[in-house]
Amino acid sequence: MDERRGVVTLRISVIGTGYLGATHAACMAELGYEVIGLDVDASKLTALAAGILPFHEPGLPELLRKHVASGRLRFTDSYAEAAAAADIHFITVGTPQRADSQSADMSYVDGAVDSLLEHITGQALIVGKSTVPVGTARRLTERIAANALPGSEITLAWNPEFLREGFAVKDTLTPDRLVYGLSDTEPHGFGLRKIREVYAPILERGTPEIVTDLETAELVKVAANAFLATKISFINAFAEVTETVGGDIKTLADAIGHDSRIGRRFLNAGVGFGGGCLPKDIRALQARVSELGLSHTMGFLAEVDQINLRRRDRVVSLASSMLGNELAGKHICVLGVTFKPDSDDVRDSPALDIAVRLYNAGADVSVYDPQGNKNAAGRFPRLHYVDSWQEAAKDTDIVLLLTEWQEFRDLDPTELGEVVSTRALIDGRNVLDRQAWRVAGWTITGPGEYFQVVNLAPGTAQLPLQVSHPA
Numbered sequence: 198m199d200e201r202r203g204v205v206t207l208r209i210s211v212i213g214t215g216y217l218g219a220t221h222a223a224c225m226a227e228l229g230y231e232v233i234g235l236d237v238d239a240s241k242l243t244a245l246a247a248g249i250l251p252f253h254e255p256g257l258p259e260l261l262r263k264h265v266a267s268g269r270l271r272f273t274d275s276y277a278e279a280a281a282a283a284d285i286h287f288i289t290v291g292t293p294q295r296a297d298s299q300s301a302d303m304s305y306v307d308g309a310v311d312s313l314l315e316h317i318t319g320q321a322l323i324v325g326k327s328t329v330p331v332g333t334a335r336r337l338t339e340r341i342a343a344n345a346l347p348g349s350e351i352t353l354a355w356n357p358e359f360l361r362e363g364f365a366v367k368d369t370l371t372p373d374r375l376v377y378g379l380s381d382t383e384p385h386g387f388g389l390r391k392i393r394e395v396y397a398p399i400l401e402r403g404t405p406e407i408v409t410d411l412e413t414a415e416l417v418k419v420a421a422n423a424f425l426a427t428k429i430s431f432i433n434a435f436a437e438v439t440e441t442v443g444g445d446i447k448t449l450a451d452a453i454g455h456d457s458r459i460g461r462r463f464l465n466a467g468v469g470f471g472g473g474c475l476p477k478d479i480r481a482l483q484a485r486v487s488e489l490g491l492s493h494t495m496g497f498l499a500e501v502d503q504i505n506l507r508r509r510d511r512v513v514s515l516a517s518s519m520l521g522n523e524l525a526g527k528h529i530c531v532l533g534v535t536f537k538p539d540s541d542d543v544r545d546s547p548a549l550d551i552a553v554r555l556y557n558a559g560a561d562v563s564v565y566d567p568q569g570n571k572n573a574a575g576r577f578p579r580l581h582y583v584d585s586w587q588e589a590a591k592d593t594d595i596v597l598l599l600t601e602w603q604e605f606r607d608l609d610p611t612e613l614g615e616v617v618s619t620r621a622l623i624d625g626r627n628v629l630d631r632q633a634w635r636v637a638g639w640t641i642t643g644p645g646e647y648f649q650v651v652n653l654a655p656g657t658a659q660l661p662l663q664v665s666h667p668a
């Protein structure tokens with residue numbers, strides 16, 4: 198019995214214990230349930246079972262340790278064990294972009310469901326949380342009907358997840374809303390009853406609940422990410438304009454953001470969005486509508502993607518022009534390689550992409566990230582990864598701040614100036630006070646800023662640079 202709520206403790210499995218699944222499993226244990234996490238990655242399971250989180254997420258290590266120690270949270274690689282230990286199974290496996298197209302690779306979701314079906318013998322609820330193309334849940338419902346073991350009774354629900362890395366625990370335990378799609382939305386239907394039991398402690402706090410059909414639930418998720426991506430590319434498109442005509446992109450964002458219909462959040466111009474979700478989700482959505490003969494509906498997302506990728510080009514060409522149109526042989530300091538602060542995730546990271554492009558152009562690139570060095574080195578070992586900003590910046594010709602970790606926001610221009618060979622900096626996230634850095638002798642620019650290197654003969658120019666503004 199769960200003494201807190203006086204009901205039988207729910208028994209939950211979480212299939213796929215990556216960023217989303219490990220968070221969800223630990224948070225379900227925090228809500229008081231018996232949780233078993235399952236993965237196919239043995240090293241991940243060994244770490245998790247020992248209470249060690251194999252990635253960086255603030256607040257999650259404490260929760261993991263607490264519930265592994267209490268015995269409420271355990272891990273396995275056995276579908277037989279997960280099926281026996283739980284009757285609510287959350288699917289949180291990856292849906293990455295396929296190597297050969299823009300579509301989502303659905304093999305992990307399909308594989309997880311197939312494996313569960315081999316072992317579920319009684320009544321059970323499978324809850325999809327992975328981000329999937331619309332129509333997936335309907336397809337899986339048919340697959341379940343065809344392949345479930347005789348005597349079993351399986352319901353499928355879709356419950357998209359909206360958590361942000363860096364805030365994963367908070368977003369899971371106090372979400373803005375809960376959305377679930379079911380094929381049968383009867384209040385007394387097994388699926389809705391069970392999922393409401395799971396989320397009861399969150400619903401009791403007044404969290405908005407949206408109960409809908411399977412297709413809407415799938416679409417809500419990709420619509421939310423497409424909207425966020427569009428908002429970022431919208432401001433970055435204006436950054437391209439102010440980069441040419443002058444103007445202040447932050448003031449523009451503040452001014453339009455005061456309109457509550459627009460809102461200021463997600464209007465930070467910079468090196469663009471990355472990560473394991475926004476880029477692949479807008480591409481998968483385009484691929485899906487195209488399959489449905491509706492490619493015209495989401496055509497604008499191709500532009501959103503292009504604007505986003507141009508931000509990376511902009512930083513590379515800016516660095517090149519600041520270095521006298523020559524990258525080969527230059528010493529470049531890159532601060533930040535993760536796709537955002539407070540995460541060690543480097544999937545589709547603009548920062549890592551820029552660092553690699555500079556390296557490929559012949560520059561000597563030193564990289565420091567408070568949490569991301571290991572993952573970045575795993576993907577691209579040839580950059581020079583170091584353990585502090587002092588080491589990364591030593592004797593460099595230019596500094597690129599590409600991920601806005603607090604440590605970099607707090608940098609002192611004089612201290613950094615003593616380490617570098619030239620005081621030139623691209624603030625890719627627009628977080629440093631321009632005036633303070635210029636007073637300390639830095640040439641500094643960033644997204645949305647009109648910046649022109651003047652008095653330079655191509656190929657021969659040396660820093661320091663001068664900034665001219667349009668008349």
Ligand SMILES: NC(=O)C1=CN([C@@H]2O[C@H](COP(=O)(O)OP(=O)(O)OC[C@H]3O[C@@H](n4cnc5c(N)ncnc54)[C@H](O)[C@@H]3O)[C@@H](O)[C@H]2O)C=CC1
Binds near residue numbers: 241293309360
């Ligand atoms: N990372 C995030 O912040 C969020 C992710 N999502 C969605 O959640 C899904 C998972 O994303 P992440 O956790 O970031 O991916 P991830 O790559 O970190 O984790 C996926 C996990 O699934 C495991 N896996 C693969 N096949 C399996 C199988 N057959 N059985 C059991 N485990 C298996 C992998 O070993 C891996 O540990 C994606 O659809 C993503 O779009 C949604 C909201 C937030």
Ligand SMILES: O=C(O)[C@H]1O[C@H](OP(=O)(O)OP(=O)(O)OC[C@H]2O[C@@H](n3ccc(=O)[nH]c3=O)[C@H](O)[C@@H]2O)[C@H](O)[C@@H](O)[C@@H]1O
Binds near residue numbers: 362425462466474
């Ligand atoms: O589906 C997902 O996985 C998740 O994707 C995003 O979350 P996340 O990828 O963790 O990160 P965000 O905070 O959304 O940032 C995404 C990217 O946009 C960039 N960004 C964000 C905001 C902004 O104003 N400007 C900007 O360039 C960030 O630097 C980062 O690279 C969504 O915000 C989550 O709601 C969603 O659940």
